[in-house]
Amino acid sequence: MNRPERILVESHGPKAIDPPRGVFGRFWRDLMTSGGRTDESCPDFLRITLLNLVQSTGVLIWGLFLLLLLSGVLEPRPGRLIIDAAGLVIALSVIIGLRRGISVPVAAHVTHAFLFLGLLGLSFTRAQNPLTMTLPLIYPALAFLLLDDIRRGLAGTLLMTAGLNILLSSGFGPNLRDSDMLLDGALTITVVMMFQAAVMALYVHHRKQSTSLLRAVSVQLNELASHDPLTGLYNRRTFFEVLERELARRDEDKRLLAFLLFDVDHFKAYNDTYGHPKGDELLKRLAGIASSVFSRGEDVVFRLGGEEFGVVFHTETPEQAADMADRLLAGVEAMGEPAPSGPHAYVTVSAGLNLMAKGHDTTANQVYSRADQALYRAKQDGRARWCHASP
């Protein structure tokens, strides 16, 4: 079967989203969708939402610290103030940047780097606090989701695990004098992180599987939407897409663009005489004959409906196009299928040939309709013949 170079059947459209209720609901939606720049149909929606979530939590935490530092509840040491201000500026920059459309990977890398350094810094400075020791446990999952990359997620996990184990064994961490607790702590962190890594790997594996399943389904849907199920040829819908594309690039090509429309003669009588299943069989055989006559890479054969077929092809000269039409008609007759009625012994087809002159036939509809008029003339003139579309 002939194939056009590229046929895409796409369908998209944003999903309807319930309008958020209340001032807080609207604020939250506005924050998470980067000021309405994204919605659930956006491929990076989850990642952008996560980035907004991490960074808005950052704004809250850094803001609270700033208040505590400025109000004197916490000692406002210059180092603390600098780190706090930097955290606040980065968190706000990422949130505003996402609203303005900065690239998601950039926002993700900035967030990830800050998270990594922050958690590592916390582990060093607050290692005595058991709660701090649990914070890095959330790191691998966040790193993985933010970077959307299993290799980096795993590398980060290993780094963090190694770092924490070195920390613990070098004298930081809770119950430092109790070597059993030390070992327990290191083991727990290692096991938990490895478990997270395993879960991530599993998740990625399943996601890959479902992605390839989705791809296969979409290929099948594309096939169904673009092909005629009886003959396996491209259908009418694809015909118009292909023809529009060929018309658009006609000027770049020195060759002639041609369209041959053909239709079985007395097909109703054939069905009535031999039965509908035999009629179907005949249509399939005709599809095979047309595909073998028009078998060059760029030739495309379509079933346009009922017993009507079309071929879009290129030729060097009008004579060559006429020769192709002759070969198709002769090929059908040579099949030797007994005709149900009419003057011909065997089943025949009639056709209209439209050589799309440059400057004429600017739309696929015009091309089709002029070929259809030529086909009509061929039928009027006694069938089993083809006519040129009048210029």
Ligand SMILES: Nc1nc2c(ncn2[C@@H]2O[C@H](COP(=O)(O)OP(=O)(O)OP(=O)(O)O)[C@@H](O)[C@H]2O)c(=O)[nH]1
């Ligand atoms: N077996 C079969 N018949 C079909 C199919 N689609 C359309 N037909 C039949 O094709 C016949 C077309 O009849 P007409 O339009 O009168 O054309 P015709 O009998 O070929 O007459 P001319 O084209 O003037 O020679 C109708 O009887 C349709 O039922 C199909 O998929 N399978």
